[in-house]
Amino acid sequence: MARAVALLVSLLAFSNAVHCAFSPTLIMDMAKVLMDNYCTPSKLAGMEDAIETASSNTEILSIQDPNTLAGVLTDGVQNTIYDPRVKVTYEPDYVPAVPPPMPEIPPEQLAAVVKATVNVDVLEDNIAYLKIQHIIGEEMAQKIGPLLLEHVWSKVLPTSAMVLDLRYAVSGELSGIPYIVSYYTDAEPLIHIDSVYDRPSDSTTELWSMPTLLGQRYGSSKPLIILTSKNTVGVAEDVAYSLKNLKRATIVGENTAGGSVKIDKIKVGETDFYVSVPVAKSTNPISGKSWEVTGVAPDVEVNAEDALDAATEIIKLRAGIPATVKAAASLVSENYAFESIGEDVGQKLEALADSGEYKMISSRKELEEKLTADLAKLSADKCLKVRDNSPMMLPSDISPEMLIELIKVSFQTDVFENNIGYLRFDMFGEFNQIPVVAQIIVEQVWNKVVDTDAMIIDLRNNAGGSINPIAGFSSYFFDADKEIVLDKLYDRPSGTTKDLVTLSELTGRRYGSKKSLLILTSGATAGAAEEFVYIMKNHGRAMIIGETTSGSCQPPKPFPVGDTSIILAIPTTHSDTAQGIAWEGAGIAPHIPVPAEAALDTAKGILNKHFSGQK
Known part of the structure; x- marks a missing residue:
């Protein structure tokens, strides 16, 4: 009511002139039109009381120009009920339009x-x-x-x-x-x-x-x-x-x-x-x-003038979507690491395409997002998705100086009290110049910690990367006198199982199997990093401290989907154990569970206590 009263009071404020230009009931009549006809009466609450209040006002309207008055009335109404469709006009020659009957046209x-x-x-x-x-x-x-x-x-x-x-x-x-x-x-x-x-x-x-x-x-x-x-x-x-x-x-x-x-x-x-x-x-x-x-x-x-072109592009995109989704389904069925899951996901994804689930897609981005969401939902595997970028590789022509600087910023080392080594890196890299890179890493990183009496490897922020360096890196923590099978990796596309074994020859010196090794993990530790943690834990070579790892997957491989430029990332390999799934999808539980931010202090405390007991 207060808003309606305010409207009429503000309009009646113009009623100060001594010459009557228009009917003094104009505002009340206008308000009654709204009260009787406006489509949302709840927005007019209190208007009747406002009309009654205003009806006792004997002042005459002061605005002389009718079109100006109509504009003022329009502004007052629109600002009160917040509806730009309501308009007041002055039209002395207005004749209501009556649709003519349709003539008999040949x-x-x-x-x-x-x-x-x-x-x-x-x-x-x-x-x-x-x-x-x-x-x-x-x-x-x-x-x-x-x-x-x-x-x-x-x-x-x-x-x-x-x-x-x-x-x-x-x-x-x-x-x-x-x-x-x-x-x-x-x-x-x-x-x-x-x-x-x-x-x-x-x-x-x-x-x-x-x-x-x-x-x-x-x-x-x-x-x-x-x-x-x-x-x-x-x-x-x-x-x-x-x-x-x-x-x-x-x-x-x-x-x-x-x-x-x-x-x-x-x-x-x-x-x-x-x-x-x-x-x-x-x-x-x-x-x-x-x-x-x-x-x-x-x-x-899009701008109205561009709408037709945009519409035809959407239609062309949609014409190819069923075939694209079915091609993705076939790729998953034939290549996903866990065969029964892959076949089930493929069948369900194809059924979604047949059901019309994808018929309202309007852009390639939208298609990729829905395809990724459906794959994650059907497989419960966040690694199975449309790939959003290509793996980064170092350019072949990178200079030795640039390579050294890159490695320096990629690795963090320290030597703590009691000669405890600390090594942190956040990605298992894929390199074109393997011998050159290995030599630089040994000289710039490894040699700083290899002579310590115990080591902490910090993988709390390691998101994974390439599986290729795992066998070599793991080998540094075992002795050279015998070959050890680190893990068995089953490859779905070929249907074969490959042994991941320690290497007999390495660049630089080994850390060996006798010195203490502690690995820090968090919920962000994923992919190739989890494979390394799994190997070290499974072989009793390291104590794991921190949080359960991500439960990600072996590094997925890229598959082009049909004739499109869409690339599907499919995990094709998994750790093959007699017990079934090793860590993919489940993660690796630590020996000593602590919040990730407390893992380093916990590890240092354990080693310091160990070394103090030896003295």
Whole structure:
């Protein structure tokens, strides 16, 4: 009530002149028009009390110019109920428009009118293009239906996809909403499309899809793109919003105008002022919301002039998506490290493609994100995904000086009290110049810690990397007198198992098997780092301190998906043990569980206590 009173008081503040230019009841009459007709009465709470308060004011309106007064009244109403659709105008010559009855036009002339007002074309790749500027009602559609079928619908019906252009649609009839929506849905089951509340009659009309139509339906399976602009208004907005919420169409273009399903221009009392009032309100049964005022937001936002090109690109993308998803499913079935899981994931992913789960995809990025999400959900393996980048390799022409600096920043070393070595690195690298790199690492890193009496290897931030250095790195912590099988790796594509063994020859000196080795882990320790931790723990060579590792996977291999540029990362190898899964998906539990941030102090404390006991 306070807001409504404030509106009338602010408007009546102009009533100070001594000459009566307009009816003193103008504001109260205008308010009554709103009270009786505005589509959302809850926003007018307290208006009746405000009218009664204002009616006792005998001041006359002071603004002399009627158009200025109309502007002031418009601003006052819009700022009070926050609805830009409500407008006050001064129109002494206004004559309400009455739609003329449809004249009896010869069929050939009517056909020419239909051709001129509805733009229809068949674009490249069998894409229909249908441009509509006015959405006709059911009654009119029935009258000119045969002509529409002959000159418009017969051309687009055989196409494989459609672009419905509503960028210039500025008018329409309410009964046309279910009529046009029904052509893009199935006959059964009937669909509740919209509910429209009419304020003057205080009644709600439910709009449902139609069980029978003139001619064939376009159906619910072929791609449908609707083009919109900031000028798309009214009934066309309702059509776009309905088909969007039914997930039948993708909206491409600009946010629509935010109009109304019905706006009446109502005379204010006996004056020449009129109020344009939205008298009906649309509420979508799926979203529970309305497109009015805010407009219909596009699924793919582009400038209106670029919308058609964007739409055709989306349709072309969608045409290849089923084959792409099925190609991905086959790759997983044939190559995923765990055979039974891979086959199950492949079958379920293919079923998703057949079910239409991917039919509303609008960009390659969206396709990659959904494919990754579905693979993770079906496999419970976060490593099985669309690869977002290529593994980094050092350029072959890198200078020795640059290589030394890179290695220096990639490794961190220290020697603590009691001659305890500390080595941290956050990635197992893949190098082109293996002998050269190995020699530099020995000289710049390894030699700083190899002569310590115990070592702490910090892998808390090691995200994995290449599996290739694992055998060599592990070998430094075993003796050279015998070959040790570190792990057995099963390779799914070849169906073979390979022994991962210690190397007999290494660059630099070994640390050996006798000195204490502690490894720090966290929930971020992943991939190749987990394989190293697993080997050291499984062979009793190291004490693990920290948190359970990530439960990631052996480094996945890249697979191109079909003829696309999409690359699928598939784990093809797993640690082969008699007990089944070793660490993939489960992680490696530490011997001494502590928060990651406390792991280093815990390890130093254990070793310091050990060495102090020896003294």
